Amino acid sequence: MRQAEVIVYGATSAGVCAAVAAARRGLDTVLLEPGRHVGGMTSGGLGYTDIGDSRVLGGMAAEFRRAVAAAYGVEPGHYAGPEPHVAEAIFVSWLEGAGVEVVYDAPLRTVVTSGERILSVVTPQGDYTAGAFVDAGYEGDLMAAAGVSYRVGREDRTLHGETFAGRREVVPGMHNFPPWISPFRADGTLLPQVADGPMVEVGEGDGGVMSYGYRVCLTSAPDRIPIERRPGYDEEHWELGRRLFRHWREQGVEPRAGRLVGLAPNLPNGKCDGNSLGPFSLSVLDRSAWDYPDAGPGERERIRLHHLHHAQDLLYFLSHDPEVPASVRAELGRWGLPPDEFADTGHLPHQLYVREARRMLGDRHLTEHDLVQSRPQADVIAMGSYHLDVREVQRTWRWVYEHPDPVPMVVTEGYLSVGVAPYQIPYAAIVPRRVECANLVVPVCVSASHVAFSSIRMEVQYQMLGHAAGLAAVRAAESGKAVQDIDVTALQEELSAAGQVLAL
Structure with a gap:
């Protein structure tokens, strides 16, 4: 002792x-x-x-x-x-x-x-x-x-009388999915990266925590470690991202790589702290983080690896998949992992970004x-x-009642930013x-x-x-x-x- x-x-x-x-x-x-x-x-x-x-x-x-x-x-x-x-x-x-x-x-x-x-x-x-x-x-x-x-x-909005508590309205914004993207495969099963099950009513508590992810450190220096395909990379896992890019292309939207990962050299020596930006990002939104706070060691490790693999595979997807605009792939291709960071964890961070667990x-x-x-x-x-800064809590889907038949659409929910003194x-x-x-x-x-x-x-x-x-x-x-x-x-x-x- x-x-x-x-x-x-x-x-x-x-x-x-x-x-x-x-x-x-x-x-x-x-x-x-x-x-x-x-x-x-x-x-x-x-x-x-x-x-x-x-x-x-x-x-x-x-x-x-x-x-x-x-x-x-x-x-x-x-x-x-x-x-x-x-x-x-x-x-x-x-x-x-x-x-x-x-x-x-x-x-x-x-x-x-x-x-x-x-x-x-x-x-x-x-x-x-x-x-x-x-x-x-x-x-x-x-x-x-x-x-x-x-x-x-x-919590539920009524618990403390808080205006911003509970499930949020699904509204347009930088972090939300654009409308009309289906969550389903051709066989009617749900795509990966979309949580199933209904959302609670607006203002109700659901036990959902802010999404987790990895904040990756990147560099454009000549000695960078290239972003490579991870053993176990699943092409089908990224179909939702392909649909997003197809939708943007049809709408004439030209996404910039810097607005997907945050590629500004915002750290010393030209490195960048890659952040979770936009509707399809380093944040994992499939509700897997909801189970993490009270999970045992084995389940936490499974959730951690799920998030780590997401970060690795997102970088590969954005820099190599042909459905991603060539300009985005080219810009991501200029960046890689810094050899002097995280040497004992494959140059990826050793810490999962647990934005919120028990309180x-x-x-x-x-x-x-x-x-x-x-x-x-x-x-x-x-x-x-710092302002009230609730990051996205979930990516799920809902029926939108259009004539003549309802249309299923992917939605992202939970983001909130409110300034405080x-x-x-x-x-x-x-x-x-x-x-x-x-x-x-x-x-x-x-x-x-x-x-x-x-x-x-x-x-x-x-x-x-x-x-x-x-x-x-x-x-x-x-x-x-x-x-x-x-x-x-x-x-x-x-x-x-x-x-x-x-x-x-």
């Missing part, structure tokens, strides 16, 4: 910041990572970082921004984010400098609890015990195993109203500012209910509705919330108090002294 003072589970950017913050305060800190890398999405493909209002960036998020600038010899903010390997190198240097013990290949097997406290966590690498714990994973596995209440997916149900539950109205929070520990995030949103767990802090799967979480989920917010979580864990471990009972005013003062922005 390894005895520590603070244990952090999940080496996301929030986990790194929490562990480093605790270790810098002199506490014996262990960071348990299920995989083999640190940084989560910040080092796993999401190089072009969504920020919102830069005035809210403080604490360790601002420190990371300065470290990126120093790595390239530029002013802070010159780049929206670093190359993935540079992000990971910064985080590794922080962990080593703070003296954090990092344990890789340490997925959670079980949690030992007594009453309302976690006693230890069990991993393949051993058992670990501490006075305070931080769950910084995207999935909230430690939180769930400790018996903390949570919710998965979008804690604490005594304080943030909703759309808190963000849209910028409600003041007396126990503020960080600020957010800078808002405060309270300490109460990152701690569980006292009766459920008294020594756990949760800076990623925070207590928030689906709509509110869509803004909070940005990596810079995770860094700032991780910073606060690490310092809160220190106070709980040192005093023996429940995390709900620490001196939040003193925590705020410590955060402010470290540059955290608590108000504008």
Whole structure:
């Protein structure tokens, strides 16, 4: 049994910041990572970082921004984010400098609890015990195993009276499918990449999570690794994409490769952070992500590979299939995988973009109203500012009642973007209910509705919330108090002294 003072589970950017913050305060800190890398999405493909209002960036998020600038010899903010390997190198240097013990290949097997406290966590690498714990994973596995209440997916609009909750209207837009594309093969069976089954009514909750995908890092440098056909590539799997391109051709639409994958050189050294853009993208919309949050290890790995193969095969499809416009194929042909990124995972990212999984149900539950109205929070520990950003939830089909017979059409549903002013995030949103767990802090799967979480989920917010979580864990471990009972005013003062922005 390894005895520590603070244990952090999940080496996301929030986990790194929490562990480093605790270790810098002199506490014996262990960071348990299920995989083999640190940084989560910040080092796993999401190089072009969504920020919102830069005035809210403080604490360790601002420190990371300065470290990126120093790595390239530029002013802070010159780049929206670093190359993935540079992000990971910064985080590794922080962990080593703070003296954090990092344990890789340490997925959670079980949690030992007594009453309302976690006693230890069990991993393949051993058992670990501490006075305070931080769950910084995207999935909230430690939180769930400790018996903390949570919710998965979008809620009904009536639950919190949120305007934007529940299933969305199917409306035209950049991310929706154009009309008149059939979801069926000639034999009447459903095409791949289209989810079957009816949608709930508009405004109803259905448990659907935002789609997942991989953010691929690409380069046009001469030493790029060409995009090749993967063993197991299925031609028939991409028929929906062919129909989309045929429709565009018939309508006189000339799609640009950059609007399909996002080929702007938006990272240092001419690299690009490929994003999920448009109706047919790196995001997987067949509802497979809906099962991921509560799935076991085997099923999660199957879903992860499904998404990884989608990313690989989409790049091949767009650069080689004859139904794809020649201009798109030619432009994609100029890009490939960078040889200095993700060398141990075939130059594709090591992190699945889990946009949303479990969300804690604490005594304080943030909703759309808190963000849209910028409600003041007396126990503020960080600020957010990015717009409500719900990515597509599903691609399915519906009957459209045209004369003389109904017509089946593919539809994409769920996308939402609503601007908000800078808002405060309270300490109460990152701690569980006292009766459920008294020594756990949760800076990623925070207590928030689906709509509110869509803004909070940005990596810079995770860094700032991780910073606060690490310092809160220190106070709980040192005093023996429940995390709900620490001196939040003193925590705020410590955060402010470290540059955290608590108000504008």
